Structures are given as C-alpha cells and as structure tokens.
Amino acid sequence: QVQLQESGPGLVRPSQTLSLACTVSGASISRGDYYWTWIRQPAGKGLEWIGRIYTSGSTNYNPSLKSRVTISLDTSKNQFSLKLNSVTAADTAIYYCARGHQYSYGYVDYWGQGTLVHVSS
C-alpha cells in the first residue's frame, strides 16, 4: 500500500521560506511511471496545484507560483520536498503531497494526509 506523509514546520514567518518534505512508503520515487506533486488548500477553499517533479528530476510549476517554488527529490530517503519562498498570509493552507501517473492520463491517486502551514508573525 502506497503511503505519503508530509512533514515540516506548522508556522512560518512572513517573507521566510516554507519547507516541507514528503516521505513515500510502499513505492519507490525512482520508478519512472509516476510523478510526485504538491497541492494546497486554504481553509474553506478549493484545491490549488503547486508543482510536480518527475523521477528524471524534471519539474513543472503552477505559473502563478513559479517564481517562488522549488521541488526536489531525495531518492536516498525516498522523499521529495517543497520550498516556497517569500511567503505571505495568503500561503496559509493545508499542503498535500501526492503521486501522479506519468502515463495513463496523468491522474493523481495517492495523497498524504496533509499538513497545515500557518504564515504569521
């Protein structure tokens, strides 16, 4: 059974960098069939895609966040990570990591439980 678990600080100061990691179990992030992605959801609002990384290391980002986002892989830990810099209160949200299918129409299947990140001084 594939499981994903987010980890990282629950509170980030404005203008600082939000850093989260996602640990994957039950699947290898090195397997080329998948991509690994981050999605967020502000309280009471809809889902917003942040970006993804393929096993090759290639990345795609949401154009609205692209200038502030970096996603990376750590195959030795079977983890991938998110960095979002220059955060503001608008970045307060539940952050989910998830797995997507590189083929088979690209859908996202397994999700982490989500971690709430609050941006506040």
Added chain:
Amino acid sequence: DIQVTQSPSPLSASVGDRVTITCRTSQSISNFLAWYQQKPGKVPKLLVSAAFTLQSGVPSRFSASGTGTEFTLTISSLQPEDFATYYCLQTHSLLTFGGGTKVEI
C-alpha cells in the same frame, strides 16, 4: 494555461436525486480529466480517472462521461454519504483543478 470551470456551485439536492456536475475546459484536453470527492477534514478521494474510468470500490451510482472540453460526473441516486465537495482535475497541460461543487442538502 488551461482554465477549468466547474458548475454548479453549490448544488442543493435531496437523497434519491439524480445530480450532474459539469466541468468545462478552455481548450481540448482529450480524456485527461479526473474527478475527486472531498468530505470535510478529509483528503480528496479519486473517483474517476481518464474522464470515465470509475475507480475500484466506487459505487456504481457514480458515472462520468465527456471528452474534449466538456465533462460530467453523475450520481444516479444521491445517498447521504455523497454529500461532499467534488472537484475535477485536468492533467493534459500541467494540472488545474476546477473550483469545486459542494453538494448540499
């Protein structure tokens, strides 16, 4: 960027109703569309992939169709456990979620 417009929102319905949710995309995405169900405080659950492929374990009262720019998710007879928010997701070009449809009593 591909825009995804989901309607209606919200959707008021009763147990036993047939309900249909629609997603329209700003350009053709073939069958690169998935549907998710999210209940309060829970993680989104994948219901449908590739526009119409129901995932294992999803009740048969759910069905989905569409291709190109218009897609629908239908619940043939709404059950109490179906009251939730539904999202579509296009994966043809980057990823974009629809705004969500809250199905409420």
